[in-house]
Every structure is written in C-alpha cells, then in structure tokens.
Amino acid sequence: MSVALANYAASGLGERTACLELGGHGELAHWKAVNAKGYFTDKRIHYYPDFKKEQIPTLMNSGYEKIIMDFGDAYKSCQGELLRCDRKIVLLSLNSWQKFAAEKMLEQIQSEEWGNAEPIYASVHAVKAVKRAIEREYQILVTELPILPDPACISRKEFSYFDLLLGRDAANHKKKKL
Numbered sequence: 321m322s323v324a325l326a327n328y329a330a331s332g333l334g335e336r337t338a339c340l341e342l343g344g345h346g347e348l349a350h351w352k353a354v355n356a357k358g359y360f361t362d363k364r365i366h367y368y369p370d371f372k373k374e375q376i377p378t379l380m381n382s383g384y385e386k387i388i389m390d391f392g393d394a395y396k397s398c399q400g401e402l403l404r405c406d407r408k409i410v411l412l413s414l415n416s417w418q419k420f421a422a423e424k425m426l427e428q429i430q431s432e433e434w435g436n437a438e439p440i441y442a443s444v445h446a447v448k449a450v451k452r453a454i455e456r457e458y459q460i461l462v463t464e465l466p467i468l469p470d471p472a473c474i475s476r477k478e479f480s481y482f483d484l485l486l487g488r489d490a491a492n493h494k495k496k497k498l
Contacts, residue, residue, distance in 0.1 A: 321411055321444075322390035324471035326365045328482040332474065335385035337364070340371040342401075343392020363472060373398050386486075396428070408439035409485050412462065414446040414454060426458045440485060 326339040338359070341348045348369035352360040359366045368379075379387065389405065391398050402408065410429065412422045429439065441462045443451065451462050466478050474482065 321409075321442075321465070321471070322388050323367075324468050324474060325409075325482065325485060326367075326386075326388045327363060327472050328474055328479075329386040329388065329486060330363060330365045332479060332482065333386070333486075336383060337386045337388065338366045338368060338379065338382070338384045339388045339390070340368045340376075340379070341390050341392075342371055342373060342398055343390060343394045344370065345392060346370050373401055376401055399432070407485070407487055410439045410441050411465075412441060412443045412446075412454070414443045414450045414462065416447060416450060419450050419454070422454060423457075426454070426460070430458065442485065 322339055322341075326337050329335045330337040339348075346369060348367050351367070351369075352362065354360050354369060358371075359368045361367070366384075371379075376389075389398075389401065391402060395402055410425070412425070414422055441460050442465050443462050444465045444467060446462065446464050451464070454460070455462055463481070463484060465481055468474065468478070
C-alpha cells in the first residue's frame with residue numbers, strides 16, 4: 321500500500337515524493353539496488369529501503385512534499401515519528417485467522433495518544449462479518465480498499481480511495497510541472 325500511496329502522490333498529485341521502509345523487513349531492498357545516498361528511484365519516487373528512524377529529521381529537510389513512511393509492525397518503536405505524521409493510516413488484515421492480531425493492534429492504538437489526528441483504518445480482503453464486528457467493538461469505521469495488482473498503475477476509479485487516505489483530490493488537483 322505504501323508503494324501505491326507514493327505513486328498516487330507523485331503521479332496523481334505531482335508531488336516530490338519519498339517512500340521510507342521503517343519496518344526492517346527489507347522488502348524494498350529486493351526491488352532495486354540503492355545508490356550511494358541510500359535510495360533508489362522509480363517513477364520519480366525516491367524509495368529508502370531499511371531506513372533508520374534516526375535519519376528522519378534530515379530527510380524532512382530534503383524538499384519532499386510528501387513522505388510516505390511504512391512502519392510495518394515496527395510502529396511501536398517509531399511512536400515519536402508516528403505522532404508527528406500529518407495522516408495516520410492503519411492497514412488491518414480483517415480475516416478470521418488474523419482477527420486476533422488486528423484486535424491486539426487496535427487495543428494498543430486506542431490506549432495510546434495518537435497526536436493531532438485520529439488514524440484512518442483501512443483493510444484489503446476484509447471478511448464482512450469480521451469487519452462489522454471490529455467496527456462495532458472498537459467504534460471505528462474501516463474503509464475497504466481495492467485490490468491493486470500493480471501499485472505503480474492506479475486507475476482513476478481508485479483515486480477516491482487514495483484521496484481519502486491522503487486527504488487530497490487528484491482529479492481536481494492542479495498538477496505541478498515536473
């Protein structure tokens with residue numbers, strides 16, 4: 321989802337975008353090799369695999385208009401950085417076998433201070449009964465996101481989902497000249 325959000329910000333909104341992988345799993349590192357500055361570029365987006373949270377302040381002053389931070393399951397160790405984010409998106413797996421993990425995460429989120437904005441809750445492949453139970457029990461609204469076979473290719477019909485997540489409107493947004 322972070323790759324799709326970065327592509328939407330860069331292509332749909334025309335914003336200078338960076339995508340940071342802070343979860344420590346190294347998925348982005350398998351995509352392309354990084355340059356000497358620690359990132360690789362794809363479709364005008366700078367991707368930073370295995371990024372360290374201590375480097376975030378330096379990156380914040382690098383002229384990016386949108387920085388997508390993928391905390392993965394390391395969100396607990398990045399609490400300070402998470403609190404400073406303008407938009408907080410929690411991607412939940414709402415199926416029968418992962419319901420327990422979603423509940424555990426929601427209990428932790430609701431017991432902590434999340435700063436200036438409530439998080440947006442989203443899910444892909446949600447089982448309807450699990451989604452309804454989670455929404456009722458935690459008094460939240462979970463947006464069901466579309467399945468994206470290629471996160472680098474987002475169609476106009478999916479713009480509304482990304483508008484919701486990023487709080488923008490690409491269809492009516494005046495793109496900047498790149």
